[in-house]
Amino acid sequence: MHVLVLGAGVVGVASAWFLKQQGYDVTVVDRQNQAGTETSYANGGQISVSHAEPWANPSAPLKILRWLARSDAPLLFRPRLDPAQWRWAMAFLKQCTASRAAYNIRQIVNLGIYSRTHLQALRQDIGIEYDHLERGILHFYTNPGEFESA
Ligand SMILES: Cc1cc2nc3c(=O)[nH]c(=O)nc-3n(C[C@H](O)[C@H](O)[C@H](O)COP(=O)(O)OP(=O)(O)OC[C@H]3O[C@@H](n4cnc5c(N)ncnc54)[C@H](O)[C@@H]3O)c2cc1C
Structure with a gap:
């Protein structure tokens, strides 16, 4: 199964990692051109x-x-x-x-x-x-x- 994760903040990236560990194909999509540039950037x-x-x-x-x-x-x-x-x-x-x-x-x-x-x-x-x-x-x-x- 291919899973699409919307949002490459800490929650999206961590979710993608654990989904991948469980054998899913994962694609992470973000509206920004890099990961972790919104809330996860400056906490x-x-x-x-x-x-x-x-x-x-x-x-x-x-x-x-x-x-x-x-x-x-x-x-x-x-x-x-x-x-x-x-x-x-x-x-x-x-x-x-x-x-x-x-x-x-x-x-x-x-x-x-x-x-x-x-x-x-x-x-x-x-x-x-x-x-x-x-x-x-x-x-x-x-x-x-x-x-x-x-
Ligand atoms: C000032 C401040 C201080 C904080 N301090 C701490 C702390 O000390 N310790 C702690 O544990 N937590 C802290 N937090 C909370 C923590 O930063 C957040 O809970 C965490 O970063 C949220 O991660 P997230 O992945 O859910 O959101 P985000 O990091 O915001 O990621 C969401 C991503 O989704 C993308 N996105 C949104 N809409 C769309 C769309 N329509 N299409 C595509 N992409 C989209 C955004 O571009 C973004 O990259 C703090 C927060 C703030 C604001």
């Missing part, structure tokens, strides 16, 4: 498996309201008269309850641990070299409430 490069807090959590709605007026907010939400945006916002809000956030944290941790195991195996299989460090990540909290909650 923070952190493999923060245990940083599993979902954006949708009980403190998010109030934070997002405060961020509406800031152009440099970490999560930009610009309300428009677009039904798709409001459907997305309602779906996001539904995931902000404590029980949904706890459920989603468990899913993210499981997915993160699974991904890390495969990333380690992949690094070994293909011998890829990059400026990789395993020293953990330091988190600073300037607010006692957020520290307790973390």
Whole structure:
């Protein structure tokens, strides 16, 4: 079977690699003339498996309201008269309850641990070299409430 992967970012390229390992013929197509030139190009490069807090959590709605007026907010939400945006916002809000956030944290941790195991195996299989460090990540909290909650 021949599989066509749309998008040559980290997700498309990794999917193509594992499909190929399973014996499929794979072609990766991208609208850019090189792989990895969009989101995958300039991210923070952190493999923060245990940083599993979902954006949708009980403190998010109030934070997002405060961020509406800031152009440099970490999560930009610009309300428009677009039904798709409001459907997305309602779906996001539904995931902000404590029980949904706890459920989603468990899913993210499981997915993160699974991904890390495969990333380690992949690094070994293909011998890829990059400026990789395993020293953990330091988190600073300037607010006692957020520290307790973390
Ligand atoms: C500022 C920032 C910091 C981040 N920091 C981290 C971090 O520290 N650690 C971490 O794990 N993650 C981080 N992320 C998230 C991470 O970068 C993304 O989750 C990841 O790169 C997404 O990969 P992707 O392959 O899904 O998307 P992309 O890399 O965007 O790949 C999608 C590809 O699809 C192509 N494409 C789109 N539409 C079409 C079309 N119609 N036809 C053909 N091709 C198309 C695009 O050209 C693109 O190449 C960060 C993201 C941002 C924005």
